[in-house]
Amino acid sequence: MKKIILTFLLFVGALFVFTNQVFAYETFSTKIDDKANLFTPEQKTQLEEKIKEVEETSKSAIAIVTITENDRGSSRTYADYYILDNLGKDKNATILLIDMERRKIIIDASGDMIDILSDGRKKNIIDKISPLLTNQNYYSGAQIFLDDTEQYVKDGVEKGHFRIDEETGEITRTKVKTPVSITIFGSIIASLTATFGAIFTTRSRYKVKKVPYKYDWQNNYKLKLNTSNDSLINTFITTRIIHRDDSNNFTGGGSSGVGSTTHSTGGGTFSSGEGSF
Known part of the structure; x- marks a missing residue:
């Protein structure tokens, strides 16, 4: 029995280590880099707190x-190199x-956030922000960026999403899968812990020599699993467009829909949306 418990504890420990590695992410050392002095100290503090929440939700910087x-x-190049210089490719x-x-x-995205923030989603955010910045309401604009980004992360990758390289016209279609969430691991661990605890307690309390206790697994073991609606990318299938549409009216929505137009800077891949104010 002791060997079984030890094996179980080792399994739980290994699972936690694996989970922490999978969901580890880097962050910017400066979350509000306000060189233009658009925000008050109080606004910076509030925005930084909100950024921490969005980072925890998105597992991204x-x-x-x-x-x-x-x-x-260009402004886009500046944004690309800001990510490269602070985080890497x-x-x-x-x-x-x-x-x-x-x-x-x-609005510049790299890594998994390219797929979360499609061209259409970036455009939606910029359309909201632009008039606010025109009226010098920079704080409200920043709040909308954070609120909408967080909501899109919760909504997950859009059905039919794809990436399209702006230079080559190459499309990378994403096969979106709704996987078992990390909450299932917690449910499994909690259930197994409770089960092993019941076995151990019962054996200790009613232990009789030469009469081994048999736990009724069928009647007493219960495991409840909860799935998450988070959409993660499972596989990529790449095709190539023979005739590229320079107007960005791509199949499936393109720059106004579920696609993410990508470009390369400094060896890294990015997807950005641009607006004026």
Whole structure:
């Protein structure tokens, strides 16, 4: 019996280690990089707290960046390199860049967030933010970015989602799967722990020599599993478009639908949405 309990405890420990590794993520050291001084200290504090919540939900790095000077060229390139310089290539990350010099809004995504924030979703956020920034209501704009990003993460990857490379026209279609959530692991562990605890307690209390106790598994073992609606990417199937549509009216929605237009910067892959104010 002791060997069984020891084996079970080792299994639980290994499962927790595996889970922590799978769901580990990096974050930006500065979550509100306000070079343009658009936010008050109190607003920065509130936005940072909200970012932490969104990061925990999305398991990705989130930052809001404001600038008055851009030495990287385009606003999009600045956003790409901001992620690259702070996190590295293809990390799970999303930033909102407010470029005061060019009056541009950029929502830039890398890693798994490319699939969460499709072109249509990025456009929806920017359409809400743009008039607020025009009226110098930067704080409300930042709040909408965080609230909507969090909601899209909870909604999961859209059905029929795909990536399309803006240079080659290559499409990567994603086969979306609704997997068993991490909550199931918790349910399994809790149920098995309760079961082993019942066995151990009963054996200790009613132990009789030469009469081994047999636990009635069929009548006493219960395991309740809860599934999550989180949509994660399971497989990728890649095809190639022969004739590229430069208007970005791609099949399935393109830049206004469930697709994510991608580009490469510094060896990393990104998907960005852009607006003006």
